[in-house]
Each structure stands twice: as C-alpha cells, then as structure tokens.
Amino acid sequence: MSKAPGFQTRAIHGGTVRDPLKSVSPPIYQTTTFQFDSMAEGARLGADAGSGWYYTRWGNPTTRLFEELMAELEGGEDALAAASGMGAISTAVLAVLEPGAHVVSPRAVYQATFTLFREVTPQHGVEVTFIDSVDPNAYKRAMRPNTKLLYVETPNNPLMQVTDIAAITSLARGVGAVTIADNTFASPFNQTPIALGADLVVHSATKYLGGHHDVTAGVIVGRRDLVKRATRMLRVLGPVLDPFAAWLLVRGLRTLGLRVERHNHNAAHLADFLAGHPRVERVHYPGLPSHPDYAVAARQMGGFGGMLSFEARGGFEAGVRTVEGLRIASLAVSLGGHETLVTHPASTSSVGIPREDRERSGITDGLIRVSVGLEDVEDLIVDFDQALRAA
Numbered sequence: 001m002s003k004a005p006g007f008q009t010r011a012i013h014g015g016t017v018r019d020p021l022k023s024v025s026p027p028i029y030q031t032t033t034f035q036f037d038s039m040a041e042g043a044r045l046g047a048d049a050g051s052g053w054y055y056t057r058w059g060n061p062t063t064r065l066f067e068e069l070m071a072e073l074e075g076g077e078d079a080l081a082a083a084s085g086m087g088a089i090s091t092a093v094l095a096v097l098e099p100g101a102h103v104v105s106p107r108a109v110y111q112a113t114f115t116l117f118r119e120v121t122p123q124h125g126v127e128v129t130f131i132d133s134v135d136p137n138a139y140k141r142a143m144r145p146n147t148k149l150l151y152v153e154t155p156n157n158p159l160m161q162v163t164d165i166a167a168i169t170s171l172a173r174g175v176g177a178v179t180i181a182d183n184t185f186a187s188p189f190n191q192t193p194i195a196l197g198a199d200l201v202v203h204s205a206t207k208y209l210g211g212h213h214d215v216t217a218g219v220i221v222g223r224r225d226l227v228k229r230a231t232r233m234l235r236v237l238g239p240v241l242d243p244f245a246a247w248l249l250v251r252g253l254r255t256l257g258l259r260v261e262r263h264n265h266n267a268a269h270l271a272d273f274l275a276g277h278p279r280v281e282r283v284h285y286p287g288l289p290s291h292p293d294y295a296v297a298a299r300q301m302g303g304f305g306g307m308l309s310f311e312a313r314g315g316f317e318a319g320v321r322t323v324e325g326l327r328i329a330s331l332a333v334s335l336g337g338h339e340t341l342v343t344h345p346a347s348t349s350s351v352g353i354p355r356e357d358r359e360r361s362g363i364t365d366g367l368i369r370v371s372v373g374l375e376d377v378e379d380l381i382v383d384f385d386q387a388l389r390a391a
C-alpha cells in the first residue's frame with residue numbers, strides 16, 4: 001500500500017538540487033557569479049530562459065535547494081528566499097499591490113510589518129485599514145471594492161491570538177483579493193495556510209526554520225505567478241539570501257519536524273504548569289482549552305506551537321523581576337530556536353505604545369513572552385517556578 005511520504009521524510013529528502021560529485025551534504029555554492037560558455041548563453045540566462053545559473057542576486061543552487069524544500073513543506077507551487085523575514089514580507093506585499101489598492105491587516109501584526117503598512121505602502125498609493133481584532137467579521141467590515149490584500153499573522157504576537165485562515169481566504173477569494181499569511185509562529189509542521197486557501201505564505205526563517213538562533217533569513221511560498229512577481233521585485237530591492245545562510249537553513253529544515261514536536265510538547269507542559277501557578281494571573285497558549293481561540297486552533301493546527309505568554313501577578317516590577325530571575329531561559333528578542341528565550345513586552349517591543357493603548361490590546365505590565373526551547377521541560381518548569389516565587 002503506498003502512502004504519501006510524511007513530513008520528516010520530505011524534510012530530509014525533498015528538493016532536486018544535487019551535488020554532481022554526490023556529496024551527501026549539499027555543497028555551499030559560495031559564489032556571486034557563474035561562468036558562461038558563450039555570450040549567447042549569458043544573454044539567455046540573463047533573460048531567465050532555460051536552465052543554468054547567472055548571478056547570485058538572480059538565483060543560486062544552494063538557495064534554490066532551500067526554496068524547493070520550503071515549497072515542498074508548505075505545499076506551495078514555488079518559493080523565494082530573502083535575506084530576512086522583513087525582506088520576504090516587504091517584497092511579497094509590494095509585489096502583489098498596485099497603486100489604488102486597499103489592504104486589510106490586523107493592528108496586532110509584527111511591529112515592522114505594521115510600519116510597512118503604515119508608512120511604506122501609502123507612499124505607493126496603497127491604503128491600509130487596520131482592524132483591532134483578528135475576527136473574520138472585522139476583516140469583512142473593513143473590506144472595500146478595491147481591497148486587494150487580506151493580511152494574516154497567526155498565531156500572533158504576543159497574545160497568541162489565532163486567525164481562522166480558511167474564513168479569511170474565502171472572504172478574499174469572493175472579491176478577487178489575495179491572502180498573505182505569516183506562518184512564522186506555527187511553522188509548516190503545525191500549520192499549512194496554503195491548504196486553507198492562502199495565496200502566499202511568508203516566514204521569518206530566522207525563527208523555527210533555521211532553529212538555532214544563528215541565521216537571519218526569510219522566505220515567500222505559494223502561487224507560481226505571485227512568486228514570479230516577487231522574484232522580479234526582490235532582484236530590484238536586493239535583499240537576497242547569502243548561500244551560506246541558505247545552507248544553514250537547509251540543515252535546519254532537515255530536523256524541523258523533530259524540533260517542532262519537542263517545542264510543542266515543552267510549551268504545552270509549561271503552559272499547564274504556569275496556568276496552575278499562584279503567581280500567574282493568566283496564560284496565553286492556543287493549546288489551552290481556556291484560550292479564546294482554542295477551537296479555531298484545534299481545527300487548523302496540527303500542533304499548538306512553542307510560543308506562549310503569561311501575566312505575572314504584581315505588574316511591571318513582577319514582570320521585570322521574573323525575567324531577570326530566570327537562570328536557564330535567556331532574556332532576548334527573537335524566537336523559535338533551541339534555547340528558551342523570554343521578553344517583557346511592556347519594557348521592550350511595546351515600549352513605544354502608550355500604556356492605556358497597550359493595556360487595552362492585552363499587553364499588560366506583567367506580560368512575559370516565552371519562546372519555549374528544546375531543553376528538558378522539567379528543568380524549565382523548575383526555572384520559571386523559582387523566578388516567579390522570588391519576584
């Protein structure tokens with residue numbers, strides 16, 4: 001009986017780029033340029049006609065392997081790598097929009113994505129409506145006849161709100177708009193937005209895809225025609241991925257399923273522990289039945305992810321003292337790597353937002369965001385317990 005290969009088999013064997021000398025680990029084509037046999041060949045490659053390699057800003061075999069693997073794992077027709085998550089997001093957004101277009105995006109998207117929509121797209125004649133909730137009805141109310149893009153980020157930061165991807169893509173399709181979904185927090189192991197109708201998926205590959213806090217990268221996956229438009233845009237804007245970074249990402253992807261399984265497991269156990277802790281006011285984890293979006297998460301996610309946040313009782317001071325008292329978890333921005341990282345949004349990522357606005361959107365003074373790593377979860381539980389008790 002034949003069965004489609006599973007996630008880990010595809011992560012290990014996916015992609016067609018192979019070393020002609022048959023090394024088992026793929027080579028790093030650390031070159032900016034490629035030799036032509038004739039001027040005619042150079043002209044053909046520069047015009048994107050036929051196979052072969054031209055110039056690394058045009059494309060590179062190591063980077064291509066990463067792209068092929070991502071297309072495989074997300075279930076997209078094609079993929080395009082970028083030098084950072086924002087390189088991927090800004091390229092994708094600018095590629096799909098034309099002057100006169102209108103976008104709907106939640107206010108609670110990654111900060112630089114919010115700035116892209118607030119400051120950059122208006123310079124290109126694109127209007128954006130920000131909505132205060134991730135509810136499909138909020139999207140629907142904000143849509144206009146010229147709406148061309150519905151933007152989704154799920155789960156989001158830092159409250160792990162979950163957007164019903166299928167509901168949003170069906171709204172978009174009804175008016176001929178495109179849906180772009182930021183799948184950074186979930187990873188394709190836990191969630192595949194393309195299967196739910198998304199046209200493009202974007203990632204900060206800096207996070208779970210790389211997985212070791214050692215590479216900054218991004219990727220766009222999805223419809224071939226849109227990836228082609230994004231490729232033209234990327235070659236002009238220029239944030240291409242370095243071949244060595246692509247190689248690190250390929251190496252990261254080989255173990256993505258194993259790592260995310262453990263992230264899911266550790267986060268679920270830590271969330272349960274924190275939910276019963278006397279010094280914790282509230283836990284935000286989509287895998288807890290008490291989470292407002294649990295039903296949507298259970299429907300569209302194969303696992304609930306490694307990200308959670310919680311509110312330490314005692315406000316700002318308790319939040320700061322807790323993160324400073326941790327001995328295993330490190331105080332640092334970013335997420336998705338082997339090592340547990342924590343942030344205190346009220347004093348870092350959300351520090352520019354007025355207190356009342358911050359509190360209204362759920363970012364309370366005691367809120368702590370945790371990227372749960374791959375350590376032994378019993379040790380993480382002991383660490384959070386001692387830090388909370390001493391705070």
Ligand SMILES: Cc1ncc(COP(=O)(O)O)c(C=O)c1O
Pocket residue numbers: 084085086087089110153157182184185203204205206216217218334
């Ligand atoms: C959800 C999300 N999207 C995009 C980005 C931007 O990615 P990068 O820092 O790789 O540009 C981040 C970074 O934290 C993120 O968390």
